[in-house]
Amino acid sequence: STLKIASAFFPVLRGRAEDVPFRPNSFQAVICRQSFHFLDTKKVLSEVLRVLVPKGFFILSLTVPFSDADRNWLYEIHRVKQPLLFKFYTASDLLEELKKASFSIELIKNLRVRESINRWMDYAPELNQKTKNRVISMIQNAPLPYKKLHHSQVVDGQTFEDWNWVVIKTTRNHLMHK
Numbered sequence: 001s002t003l004k005i006a007s008a009f010f011p012v013l014r015g016r017a018e019d020v021p022f023r024p025n026s027f028q029a030v031i032c033r034q035s036f037h038f039l040d041t042k043k044v045l046s047e048v049l050r051v052l053v054p055k056g057f058f059i060l061s062l063t064v065p066f067s068d069a070d071r072n073w074l075y076e077i078h079r080v081k082q083p084l085l086f087k088f089y090t091a092s093d094l095l096e097e098l099k100k101a102s103f104s105i106e107l108i109k110n111l112r113v114r115e116s117i118n119r120w121m122d123y124a125p126e127l128n129q130k131t132k133n134r135v136i137s138m139i140q141n142a143p144l145p146y147k148k149l150h151h152s153q154v155v156d157g158q159t160f161e162d163w164n165w166v167v168i169k170t171t172r173n174h175l176m177h178k
Helices: 002-007 041-051 068-081 091-100 117-122 129-140 144-150
Strands: 027-033 052-064 103-116 153-155 158-172
Touching: 027 041, 041 052, 041 091, 052 091, 068 129, 068 144, 091 103, 091 158, 103 117, 117 129, 117 158, 129 158, 144 158
Parallel strands: 027 052
Antiparallel strands: 052 158, 103 158, 153 158
């Protein structure tokens, strides 16, 4: 299992992000990468605030739309690919949630990353082949504004596109949470 492999390199604990089994003020840093949209974010952010030391930081990373021009189509793709999606976020949605939860935004970085959609589907064993083909087709047949923003193309039978990763570094707002 993945947990067994990871535990060969560092201590691993399986649990829910909404209820982590650690004491308050336990960590200098908490990182959430590409899972925030599957979680009860209010509970998760409360737990992050609880376990961070006073000068600790929280890093949140997630793929988001480039703009309103690709938002709706990207949402449809993610809804097909990830039926357990709890909420679909834009960068501004994430910033709003973090600020409401009493985080101070320290840094926002957008990264344009070229991705193989075929490889993305190869690493999705939970999907049947029909769903994988549908996701690939949705990207290949996307509306023109989406294709332009994502630089979508097929090369040697492989579908590629650019993704917009947002990485946000925050700290606890010490006035709100002590």
